[in-house]
Amino acid sequence: MRSIFGILLVFSFLNLQAQKDSLQMHYYLPQDISYNLTIPTPEEIIGFVPGEWHVSHDRLITYMTKLAEVSPRINLQERGFTYEGRSLALLIISSEENLKNIDKIREEHVKLISKNSEVLNTSTMPAVINQGFSIHGNEPSGSNAALIYAYYLAAAEGAAIEKTLKDVIILLDPSFNPDGLQRFAYWANTNRSINLNTDPQDREFDEVWPGGRTNHYWFDMNRDWLPVQLPESQVRIKTFHEWYPNILTDHHEMGSNSSFFFQPGIPSRTHPLTPPINQDLTKEIGTYHATALDEIGSMYYTEEDYDDFYYGKGSTFPDVNGSIGILFEQGSSRGHAKETENGILTFPFTIRNQFTAALSTLKAAENMREKLLNYQRDFYKNARNSAKSGAYVFGNSKDALSTYHLAKILKKHQIEIHEVAQDFIEDDKVYRKGYAYVVPKDQRQHRLLEAMFETRTTFEDSLFYDISAWTFPLAFDLDYSEDVSMNRAGSEIEVLQMPGFSAPEKSNYAYLLDWNNYYAPKALNQILQKDIRARVAMKEFSLGSKNFDYGTIMIPAKNQEMNSDEIHQFLTEVSKNSHVEIVGIKTGMTHGINLGSRQFKNIDKPKVAVLVGGSITSYDAGEIWHLFDQRYQMNITKLDVNNFSKFDLSKYTDIIIPNTWKGLEDADAKKLEDWVKNGGTLIAYRNTVNWLNENKFITFETKENKLEAKEISFEEAGDFRGAQGIGGAIFEAHIDRSHPIAFGYKDDKIALFRNTTIFIKPDKQSYNNPIQYTKNPLLSGYISKPNLDSIAETVPFKVEGLGHGKVILFTDNTNFRAFWFGTNKLLMNAIFFGKEM
Numbered sequence: 001m002r003s004i005f006g007i008l009l010v011f012s013f014l015n016l017q018a019q020k021d022s023l024q025m026h027y028y029l030p031q032d033i034s035y036n037l038t039i040p041t042p043e044e045i046i047g048f049v050p051g052e053w054h055v056s057h058d059r060l061i062t063y064m065t066k067l068a069e070v071s072p073r074i075n076l077q078e079r080g081f082t083y084e085g086r087s088l089a090l091l092i093i094s095s096e097e098n099l100k101n102i103d104k105i106r107e108e109h110v111k112l113i114s115k116n117s118e119v120l121n122t123s124t125m126p127a128v129i130n131q132g133f134s135i136h137g138n139e140p141s142g143s144n145a146a147l148i149y150a151y152y153l154a155a156a157e158g159a160a161i162e163k164t165l166k167d168v169i170i171l172l173d174p175s176f177n178p179d180g181l182q183r184f185a186y187w188a189n190t191n192r193s194i195n196l197n198t199d200p201q202d203r204e205f206d207e208v209w210p211g212g213r214t215n216h217y218w219f220d221m222n223r224d225w226l227p228v229q230l231p232e233s234q235v236r237i238k239t240f241h242e243w244y245p246n247i248l249t250d251h252h253e254m255g256s257n258s259s260f261f262f263q264p265g266i267p268s269r270t271h272p273l274t275p276p277i278n279q280d281l282t283k284e285i286g287t288y289h290a291t292a293l294d295e296i297g298s299m300y301y302t303e304e305d306y307d308d309f310y311y312g313k314g315s316t317f318p319d320v321n322g323s324i325g326i327l328f329e330q331g332s333s334r335g336h337a338k339e340t341e342n343g344i345l346t347f348p349f350t351i352r353n354q355f356t357a358a359l360s361t362l363k364a365a366e367n368m369r370e371k372l373l374n375y376q377r378d379f380y381k382n383a384r385n386s387a388k389s390g391a392y393v394f395g396n397s398k399d400a401l402s403t404y405h406l407a408k409i410l411k412k413h414q415i416e417i418h419e420v421a422q423d424f425i426e427d428d429k430v431y432r433k434g435y436a437y438v439v440p441k442d443q444r445q446h447r448l449l450e451a452m453f454e455t456r457t458t459f460e461d462s463l464f465y466d467i468s469a470w471t472f473p474l475a476f477d478l479d480y481s482e483d484v485s486m487n488r489a490g491s492e493i494e495v496l497q498m499p500g501f502s503a504p505e506k507s508n509y510a511y512l513l514d515w516n517n518y519y520a521p522k523a524l525n526q527i528l529q530k531d532i533r534a535r536v537a538m539k540e541f542s543l544g545s546k547n548f549d550y551g552t553i554m555i556p557a558k559n560q561e562m563n564s565d566e567i568h569q570f571l572t573e574v575s576k577n578s579h580v581e582i583v584g585i586k587t588g589m590t591h592g593i594n595l596g597s598r599q600f601k602n603i604d605k606p607k608v609a610v611l612v613g614g615s616i617t618s619y620d621a622g623e624i625w626h627l628f629d630q631r632y633q634m635n636i637t638k639l640d641v642n643n644f645s646k647f648d649l650s651k652y653t654d655i656i657i658p659n660t661w662k663g664l665e666d667a668d669a670k671k672l673e674d675w676v677k678n679g680g681t682l683i684a685y686r687n688t689v690n691w692l693n694e695n696k697f698i699t700f701e702t703k704e705n706k707l708e709a710k711e712i713s714f715e716e717a718g719d720f721r722g723a724q725g726i727g728g729a730i731f732e733a734h735i736d737r738s739h740p741i742a743f744g745y746k747d748d749k750i751a752l753f754r755n756t757t758i759f760i761k762p763d764k765q766s767y768n769n770p771i772q773y774t775k776n777p778l779l780s781g782y783i784s785k786p787n788l789d790s791i792a793e794t795v796p797f798k799v800e801g802l803g804h805g806k807v808i809l810f811t812d813n814t815n816f817r818a819f820w821f822g823t824n825k826l827l828m829n830a831i832f833f834g835k836e837m
Contacts, residue, residue, distance in 0.1 A: 023049045028148045028352050030156075030359075039071060039155035042147040050147045051348030053192070054140055054185040054336075057178040061087050063147055064174055071154035072096040073165060079235040083216035086178035088235045093153050093172055095165040098126060105169065106243060112373060113244055113322060113380040113444060122373040126166070127365045130245035131358055132173040132236070135222045135252070135314060137180020138212035140188070141330050141347065142251030145354035146174035152359070167366045171245060176314070177214075177221055177232060184212025188335050196337045198344050200256075204335035210618035217630075218622025219818065222250070226312035226452070226470065227819035228412050236314075240321070241414050246372040247285070247324045249361050250314035251354050253332035257341040259299035260353050261306065261329035262289045263315060268461040269307030273451050274319045275382075279308075281324050281375060285364040292360035298353050299342075305329075310466040311451050320448050322379035324372070328357050380444055387442040391418075392453055393426065393488060394473045394480035395436025398516035398549075398746045400499040401579055402821050405518070406476045407437050409819075410452075411496050416443045419490035429479040431488075434499060436479075438489035453482065455730075455780035467728025467755070469781025474730050474751035477822025500579050503572040507584030508557050508564050510595055511571055514581055515551035515744040518821065521828035522632040523578040524553055528605040530570065532560055535600040536743070536833060541592030543585060551743025551833075554600055555582075606831050608634070609649075610656040614641035620658035620685060623815040627824060644668040649675040654831050657684045659813070663691035673697060677803025681834040683827070686756050689798075689809040698800045698807040703759040703790045728755045728816075729781025732774050733796065739770035740833035741797060744825045751779055752796055753820050757787060758811040759794040771797040797826075799837045806834050 025041055028050075043049045045066050046059040068076035068091065075092040082088060098105060109128055111117055131149075133142030150172060153165070175181050184207065191204035210218045215232060224233040240248070254261065264270075264282045286302055293300050306327055308316045315327035330350050337346045365372065395403045410417055418438040420431055439449060452472045459468065473480035504511055513523060515536075527534050537552040555571065557564050568584070575582045588595035608628070612621045621638075628636040639647055639655075645668060649655070655672070657663075664672060676682050676697070684692055692698050735742040735750050742750075750771070762769045772795050778788060796811045808830045814823035830837075 035155040054188040056185040057182040091172040093170040112377045127369040128169045128245040129247040130171040135176035136213045138184040139253035141350035180212045198339045217626040218618040225317035229818040248318040249326045254329040258331040265306035288360040288364040307465045322376045387446040392439040397430040401518035421490040501581040504582040505584040506568045511555040513553035519578045523580045538599040541590045608654045609637040609652045615662035617659040659686035676805035679804040681806045701761045730779045731777040736770040754812045
């Protein structure tokens with residue numbers, strides 16, 4: 001083995017030297033054709049041959065813009081911008097004649113998904129492929145390959161390429177993640193040695209937290225195709241539904257010691273709503289990849305890894321929309337050249353594999369053109385034929401905003417929705433007009449709709465590459481029914497409008513803000529930041545015919561720094577900007593607690609910090625940052641754990657610790673403990689709760705699983721262990737609505753997303769268990785039988801006093817991927833009402 005490895009290293013070194021000294025475009029490009037000399041190469045525009053350096057996003061777009069200027073084969077479409085203001089450009093590439101008629105071609109292509117599509121002659125129609133690169137910014141070989149691929153499509157000459165461009169429309173997305181790509185290119189380039197250092201321990205291969213994988217708010221954007229919460233995802237989905245491509249490719253990287261993967265993935269892990277023929281076509285397309293990679297001598301594998309279950313990934317979302325999604329995973333050089341088990345892996349080598357796969361996809365689309373077009377037509381024809389009668393209804397009778405945000409997602413996915421014709425009750429749930437929507441099952445997108453609304457608890461396989469459940473009405477804490485009559489439906493909603501409320505009537509006494517509204521925390525923060533006093537109701541009360549729930553916010557009109565006219569004007573602006581209802585009242589005499597009661601508690605103005613860096617999970621931290629910054633427009637200070645000893649913690653009322661396994665160093669932990677004892681509120685998530693327990697911030701007992709493997713072979717051991725994790729499922733919990741953590745929730749049950757196996761035993765005092773899993777808590781998703789037994793009647797939330805402060809624990813993520821709207825308010829309740837818990 002040593003001698004073979006030594007030979008590999010020698011050949012790899014020679015290859016490395018050759019590429020370092022004389023890397024040229026012909027290393028990548030097919031040499032059996034000519035290229036138009038008037039089309040500039042990447043080197044002529046960005047200053048280097050791709051692979052010599054990592055391309056930054058600005059240079060990538062500069063080159064693509066230049067190609068669009070000089071090539072009649074390319075149109076560049078500007079679709080929007082990232083959070084950091086980077087272009088989300090798309091290249092539409094085809095023959096010159098096709099581009100002249102591109103709008104007509106698109107209109108004809110989209111007719112394939114409509115009724116009466118049988119009249120279309122697919123033998124004369126071009127196929128459409130959407131090829132996207134580097135959705136993870138630190139998997140850059142894709143976007144760097146896009147430079148070469150775009151050049152090839154613009155410059156290649158001859159009858160073969162002319163025929164290809166006549167038969168195929170290429171939607172080329174050179175960077176699914178501009179912000180992440182820019183971040184990683186900076187890191188790799190600033191740490192590159194002129195004499196390439198391949199030592200894996202070199203700083204070049206160890207990018208600083210949070211790394212370039214994610215976007216601006218540290219989201220994994222390859223999980224957002226279904227929730228569509230991020231601007232990058234929103235333009236991708238818009239493009240998809242404008243075109244309905246026949247193939248969508250998603251170019252990634254994986255561990256450096258790996259080779260090259262292309263789909264199909266593991267067959268048993270395909271979502272049941274995906275037609276079997278989809279996987280057959282995926283396998284047929286794979287033969288083109290195999291042939292192309294064989295020709296250049298690159299190793300690859302298929303059907304041994306990854307899966308097509310969660311529809312929120314780029315390679316799986318197309319499968320429930322009549323397209324073929326293809327995942328590519330290239331072993332990553334992480335920098336420019338790196339020692340691996342297989343010898344030295346160079347960045348140019350990884351780029352060549354990605355470019356080769358892009359070409360093989362193009363060839364497959366050309367040769368399978370009619371088959372792909374007919375499959376798409378049949379997919380939607382079968383969908384219409386299999387659609388059921390009746391409809392879904394979803395809503396929240398006290399929160400129009402959460403309901404609106406789910407409806408907004410459905411509209412982005414071209415799902416037909418209707419108003420509620422009039423208020424009605426179904427299964428003891430109230431559905432109000434303006435607070436609920438009806439969604440017919442008999443519609444083109446019914447498969448996608450079913451995937452978004454289904455609850456599934458039985459599975460062919462027990463392992464998942466991603467989450468096993470994502471039921472959207474549960475994620476939004478909405479009432480819903482899967483079977484109501486379309487008689488409940490009013491008119492179809494063409495343009496969805498965000499709900500609003502009329503300005504509050506002027507009062508010289510007080511104003512009331514209903515805490516059930518999703519954006520109530522945003523409104524309350526605006527009020528407190530203006531130094532307006534506000535109080536929270538610890539009990540229910542009523543005034544006239546209107547009931548006010550636990551958590552209602554009362555703003556006195558007197559003894560404020562503003563006069564009554566100024567307060568009214570300001571609260572009118574708050575109501576309008578936050579889409580909340582604020583009610584002006586003229587008396588404190590109510591039924592229940594009066595407005596002067598001691599059961600109205602003062603609310604302090606929050607100053608919140610979140611720990612980042614080090615061992616903190618960037619996804620979790622980013623979701624919190626995004627929630628504060630984007631949803632509630634609240635400032636949150638990001639404190640890097642590496643500099644924790646330098647910070648003045650007395651500035652903050654609340655500190656949030658997202659998921660971490662390591663926690664803080666001893667001295668920093670003591671500093672944090674002293675801060676809590678002096679009155680701070682510490683809020684911790686997921687594995688951080690174990691660290692706090694170990695360090696005596698809080699005490700609790702957990703249920704432990706002592707699982708024994710019986711009749712499990714060595715070969716099966718990995719799958720056996722993997723099946724004991726909770727990759728992401730949904731569970732039902734009972735909530736005590738009188739407890740401040742549950743303010744703003746109208747029911748005594750809540751659906752919680754869980755992806756940990758931390759099972760905390762309940763407190764002996766029932767009132768200390770305001771959130772507790774039910775006896776049979778599984779609502780949707782996979783969990784092993786031992787874990788299901790363990791989770792029953794445990795608590796996912798715990799609060800204890802420490803000195804003058806509070807320690808608040810959540811075993812799971814209440815802010816998951818920015819679309820778990822239904823539990824966002826749990827964190828806001830901890831922030832605003834933590835001292836009352």
